[in-house]
Amino acid sequence: MMAGRQARPGERATEGAARHIPVLLDEVLATLTPRDGEVFVDGTFGAGGYTSAILEAADVRVIAIDQDPNALAAGQAFVEKYAPRLILSEGRFGDLDHIATAAGFPAVDGVVLDIGVSSMQLDEADRGFSFMADGPLDMRMSQSGPSAADVIREASEELLADIFFHLGEERRSRAIARAIGKARESSDITTTRQLADLVQRTLGRPRGDDKHPATRVFQALRIYVNDELGQLMDALSASERCLKPGGRLVVVTFHSLEDRIVKRYLTDASGRNPAGSRHLPPTAEATSAPRYRIVNQRPLTPSEKEIAANPRARSARLRAAERTSALAASPADEAHFGVIRPEGLTRR
CATH class of the missing domain: 3.40.50.150 (Vaccinia Virus protein VP39)
Structure with missing residues (x-):
């Protein structure tokens, strides 16, 4: 991790x-x-x-x-x-x-x-965790199940906006979700570079030492894909x-x-x-x-x-x-911790 x-x-x-x-x-x-x-x-x-x-x-x-x-x-x-x-x-x-x-x-x-x-995962372009080098939009730690590309292709714009806002704390989540929705009408978004460039076109280039505008989006997708x-x-x-x-x-x-x-x-x-x-x-x-x-x-x-x-x-x-020595409690109510489970994926 x-x-x-x-x-x-x-x-x-x-x-x-x-x-x-x-x-x-x-x-x-x-x-x-x-x-x-x-x-x-x-x-x-x-x-x-x-x-x-x-x-x-x-x-x-x-x-x-x-x-x-x-x-x-x-x-x-x-x-x-x-x-x-x-x-x-x-x-x-x-x-x-x-x-x-x-x-x-x-x-x-x-x-x-x-x-x-982990740093190992971040540094491997073919794992798709980072946009520092182009690679497949994957992000799966277990290398199984739906990938980040699957989420970008299949999730509704509403769900994408929720993912970016709640898991990435991205304030312009709806604008990014709309841009993704429009872009995928003509072709799938399957690489890290494609997604990073789309977010940058939507939010603008970073100023000075600011983080790349796609940083929060990538974080949110990684958290969501891996639950x-x-x-x-x-x-x-x-x-x-x-x-x-x-x-x-x-x-x-x-x-x-x-x-x-x-x-x-x-x-x-x-x-x-x-x-x-x-x-x-x-x-x-x-x-x-x-x-x-x-x-x-x-x-x-x-x-x-x-x-x-x-x-x-x-x-x-x-x-x-x-x-x-107290008895273990029953699992906590996840909704109050801001947890969004991948089961919420909604096909468009």
Whole structure:
């Protein structure tokens, strides 16, 4: 997932891994505090940065999860190196409790999640995550299911506008959706360059150091295609179900949408808002015993030194909480967290 989950500095476990630097690695380890005999879940394996660091820190086991076939193939070198302490599983981190149970560990001591898209995926033009180089408009982390091109071709203008506005915070979402609707009447939009150029023609060229006008649109499509916010909600609930009392949850986010969800979820789960909030209606869970104790009241952020070494770490935020002995709550109401699931696709 985003610019985290990468190989440790100086390691070359797989070809190209040295390009990637794990974000907030020291802070992640200090929060998880691995001890001999414990079991951890790395819900977003990527290039194995967090997984290998946890395994090196103590005599522990790690259940690592990824949905990207490329990451799973490259990760076999880690499996061989750390056998039998590493179990690498294909799947989505929203199912991490089921995956851990299937591996023989229904209760674990820690969970780490790195939310977003990995540097490896961003840097591969044929994955279609970025418009910095032309490639197919794909964006699928799992390399299966509907692609971004499918969404652009099949979604109604209304749905496209909702995706760009809610998941990309794009203020001119309707104008972009109308432009897409008109353009696809004559030909399909199938490449990253086609979409980026269309958005730029609609919004105008960037001024000075401003971001490319298509940045928010690409972010929104990526989040929608991969159900990133829905999977984050699922992963937060799954972590709550499988963590032992005293177990640690560590979540690293790279965007305000993700960080906002994690903050709200942990605030509610810690009992800090027993009457509900302006984002969530009062619930039975809100007045029950706290399910988490928040570890860091303010999110941890990268140092200037780390940002200089890895500019993609700039927006990273780390939030952590410790599981209590209270029963896990039922899944939260996703609508109040601004989650739009891909099931909402409407053909035109």
